Amino acid sequence: MNRNDAWIRLEGIEKRFKVATRTAGLKEATKALFVRKHTVVEALKDISFSIREGEIVGYIGPNGAGKSTTIKVMSGILVPDEGQCSVMGYIPWKDRTEYVKHIGVVFGQRSQLWWDVPVIDSFELLRDIYSIADGMYRDNLAMLTEMLDLEAILKMPVRQLSLGQRMRCEIAASLLHSPKLLFLDEPTIGLDAVSKLAVRNFIKRLNREQGVTVILTTHDMSDIEALAERILMIGKGTLLYDGTLDELKERFGTGKTVTVDYRGHSEPITIEGTTLIEWTTERAVYGFDSEKVTLAEMVTRLSESVEVVDLAVSAKDIDEVIVQLYAEHQI
Amino acid sequence: MRLYIKYLSIHLKSQMEYRTSFLLMSVGQFFIPFMVFGSLYFMFQRFGELQGWSFFEVALCFAVIHLAFSLSECFARGFDSFSSLVAGGDFDRLLVRPRSTALQVLGSKFEFTRIGRLLQSVIVLVWSVSNLPQIWSLPKLLTLLLMIANGTIIFTGIFILAATFCFWTIQAIEVANVFTDGGREMAQYPLNIYEKWVTRFFTFVIPFGCVSYVPLMYVLDKREGSMFFPMVITFGGVLFLIPCLLIWRFGVRHYRSTGS
Numbered sequence: 178m179n180r181n182d183a184w185i186r187l188e189g190i191e192k193r194f195k196v197a198t199r200t201a202g203l204k205e206a207t208k209a210l211f212v213r214k215h216t217v218v219e220a221l222k223d224i225s226f227s228i229r230e231g232e233i234v235g236y237i238g239p240n241g242a243g244k245s246t247t248i249k250v251m252s253g254i255l256v257p258d259e260g261q262c263s264v265m266g267y268i269p270w271k272d273r274t275e276y277v278k279h280i281g282v283v284f285g286q287r288s289q290l291w292w293d294v295p296v297i298d299s300f301e302l303l304r305d306i307y308s309i310a311d312g313m314y315r316d317n318l319a320m321l322t323e324m325l326d327l328e329a330i331l332k333m334p335v336r337q338l339s340l341g342q343r344m345r346c347e348i349a350a351s352l353l354h355s356p357k358l359l360f361l362d363e364p365t366i367g368l369d370a371v372s373k374l375a376v377r378n379f380i381k382r383l384n385r386e387q388g389v390t391v392i393l394t395t396h397d398m399s400d401i402e403a404l405a406e407r408i409l410m411i412g413k414g415t416l417l418y419d420g421t422l423d424e425l426k427e428r429f430g431t432g433k434t435v436t437v438d439y440r441g442h443s444e445p446i447t448i449e450g451t452t453l454i455e456w457t458t459e460r461a462v463y464g465f466d467s468e469k470v471t472l473a474e475m476v477t478r479l480s481e482s483v484e485v486v487d488l489a490v491s492a493k494d495i496d497e498v499i500v501q502l503y504a505e506h507q508i
Numbered sequence: 509m510r511l512y513i514k515y516l517s518i519h520l521k522s523q524m525e526y527r528t529s530f531l532l533m534s535v536g537q538f539f540i541p542f543m544v545f546g547s548l549y550f551m552f553q554r555f556g557e558l559q560g561w562s563f564f565e566v567a568l569c570f571a572v573i574h575l576a577f578s579l580s581e582c583f584a585r586g587f588d589s590f591s592s593l594v595a596g597g598d599f600d601r602l603l604v605r606p607r608s609t610a611l612q613v614l615g616s617k618f619e620f621t622r623i624g625r626l627l628q629s630v631i632v633l634v635w636s637v638s639n640l641p642q643i644w645s646l647p648k649l650l651t652l653l654l655m656i657a658n659g660t661i662i663f664t665g666i667f668i669l670a671a672t673f674c675f676w677t678i679q680a681i682e683v684a685n686v687f688t689d690g691g692r693e694m695a696q697y698p699l700n701i702y703e704k705w706v707t708r709f710f711t712f713v714i715p716f717g718c719v720s721y722v723p724l725m726y727v728l729d730k731r732e733g734s735m736f737f738p739m740v741i742t743f744g745g746v747l748f749l750i751p752c753l754l755i756w757r758f759g760v761r762h763y764r765s766t767g768s
Contacts, residue, residue: 194766195766249600252603252604253603255764270764274607274608277603277604277606278606280604282601282604284601287596287601289601291518291522292522293522294518294522294525298521301514302518305510305511306511306606306612307606334525
């Protein structure tokens with residue numbers, strides 16, 4: 178392993194939270210005022226991975242899986258209970274003020290801009306917070322304005338921006354100090370198709386031209402498909418998968434569903450090697466495994482019995498893959 | 509410090525976006541302590557004096573404390589409304605910036621509408637000083653300024669302590685108001701009118717005595733001695749601030765290890 182392999186390295190990271198529990202009811206609520214029962218939730222269990230400089234890594238998993246907690250540990254917000262983490266030679270939570278000069282963080286659901294003032298004012302305050310040198314600030318601002326097409330919106334108060342415009346400003350705001358590592362926590366949440374595309378293209382370009390390492394969490398698989406060469410999947414605090422998206426698809430993606438619309442037919446048609454998921458007199462949904470039965474066979478079999486109007490094939494979506502991964506890991 | 513001023517200017521700009529609301533709030537803030545002061549005035553009308561303190565002497569004390577309180581509410585508002593920062597998760601944002609958390613929280617909010625309250629206190633201050641010829645000397649007026657600065661620091665310290673509790677409770681605890689609002693109400697009168705233990709508490713635990721009692725005695729010639737001692741003692745507030753900041757740091761560390 179060369180030095181570059183461990184630009185970011187997490188080893189055996191564990192994090193537990195104490196959560197107060199109480200059952201419903203006024204009586205219980207009153208009791209909870211005095212006596213609290215705590216349950217310990219293991220948010221992260223033995224998480225280890227390393228990331229090379231210049232990678233784009235997609236970090237995925239269902240809600241509450243531990244994505245944000247991992248990001249918080251890596252960005253120095255949280256101190257883990259167990260394990261080691263080093264990023265660019267820093268221990269994030271120990272060297273916080275020194276370390277955070279080199280990272281940018283975008284929380285998709287939370288703004289870092291000042292709501293009532295023009296965007297440019299927020300940028301200038303950030304320049305002072307990060308003590309960015311004048312020349313560097315000017316260059317970065319010019320570059321980001323051009324790449325994210327901000328010219329027209331810089332003088333507008335943040336509260337008047339659309340979500341897409343705001344997100345572009347958020348991303349620009351977190352890059353003014355030329356960080357080498359960028360954390361994006363759900364950067365495309367709630368964006369329309371055009372804005373999503375703009376954000377994705379920018380991230381790609383930033384990575385290619387400036388060599389910025391990007392760690393991205395998302396629920397949108399098209400984000401991952403467009404951006405990340407590598408994905409890390411986490412579920413219930415455990416790292417379930419570390420590899421490329423294609424490999425993952427190969428492993429789990431052979432299952433597909435076929436939706437068929439046909440002229441009225443009074444009874445369901447069963448096809449060998451498939452499962453009938455849904456059936457009405459005009460539509461049927463089949464689940465099939467392309468290793469067991471080919472699409473051609475299915476179509477032939479269907480057209481023997483009904484007059485097919487429309488047919489759609491879809492690959493299994495990521496949620497199903499996750500469910501399958503869970504089953505495999507017996508969580 | 510430069511950054512603090514930048515924070516100040518961005519908040520001023522924000523506030524100016526809502527001019528009417530700002531003006532109305534300020535006018536409202538002007539009249540709130542006005543009522544309190546009115547009752548003070550009528551009390552003296554009836555009773556003449558309070559354990560040897562004349563109306564203008566108490567008014568001076570009142571003005572100093574209210575001035576200090578409104579200054580700290582204006583500039584340390586970030587700590588006063590800190591619970592929303594924690595509950596909303598925006599405190600995380602402060603942690604990924606390369607500056608001290610205390611400075612950033614301080615800069616997270618200013619309450620300029622307190623200018624109304626400030627103005628009212630200034631009027632009372634000027635009025636009482638102009639009626640107390642014994643304090644028209646440079647060292648005494650300087651001590652008066654120190655008293656105000658010191659009071660501001662003490663209130664800020666209490667705000668910081670109260671904010672620190674939010675790391676454990678998430679919600680702001682009303683108990684803290686006993687010391688902020690309560691402290692203000694107590695300290696607006698000279699401390700020796702109270703029971704001994706009250707005086708002790710507000711001298712040694714929360715050092716309001718360093719503001720509204722000891723230096724006040726000197727300023728009003730109620731105690732003999734050089735001006736050196738009261739000028740030194742007005743720094744008691746700074747001594748109070750240090751443990752507050754240490755406890756704050758402990759709170760931040762707790763937050764980062766529990767994430768609550």
